């Protein structure tokens with residue numbers, strides 16, 4: 110009995126040592142992030158880099174082994190990354206979800222850890238909070254063309270500081286994830302190496318052009334994707350395309366598209382994009 114007790118004490122001491130090492134490594138990681146922050150301040154640009162965050166999770170979940178659940182590895186690192194982004198530049202999360210507010214709240218909490226989450230009654234209010242938040246507000250909204258209300262036409266602005274989609278949630282997705290959503294932020298997302306982009310194509314009311322023909326026109330310019338929703342806005346029609354790969358505002362393919370089809374296509378507005386999520390098993 111007392112031998113067993115000694116064994117248990119030894120094992121618990123081992124756990125304490127491991128916990129100390131984990132915590133020491135967190136403190137060390139924090140120091141390195143502060144150095145990265147100084148570097149980024151010099152180079153210009155914001156603290157949050159969704160494409161880098163996606164690749165950290167891809168790499169760690171890819172190398173994971175043993176009975177500790179990979180989905181929890183994802184949750185732990187999301188907590189660490191969110192906290193260390195705060196140490197560089199604090200931010201709050203503007204949340205809007207009409208039909209599944211609790212599920213979307215979970216998405217926001219799981220992705221942004223202990224961040225403050227403010228709930229907005231309408232998507233317009235959430236987007237305004239992001240646009241007017243001096244770079245300190247990001248949003249979580251339902252998928253732009255899902256079952257929830259249609260809010261994506263609000264992204265059809267052209268100023269450089271406009272809110273855009275920068276991530277898709279949950280990033281490490283298991284079969285039990287009840288909803289998906291997106292992160293909206295006042296900066297352009299970078300490319301992670303495995304991405305999709307949202308592109309809004311504006312056509313004039315008088316221009317009768319089918320989604321199929323538009324998809325072909327885009328493909329001819331090198332933009333491979335599909336139209337996932339279309340909405341009337343005043344005299345125009347807005348089409349939301351999901352495109353393979355990352356897309357920047359100044360992508361030459363957009364110039365080609367407008368040069369070839371300026372009669373039909375009035376505007377091509379990049380509404381952001383996301384690093385493609387990865388699938389993980391739950392427990």
Ligand SMILES: C=C(O[C@@H]1C=C(C(=O)O)C=C[C@H]1O)C(=O)O
Nearest residue numbers: 142145156157158161162190193
């Ligand atoms: C440390 C950085 O800043 C943020 C924090 C990250 C992290 O904790 O690893 C990763 C990406 C950024 O969102 C970075 O840009 O590398």
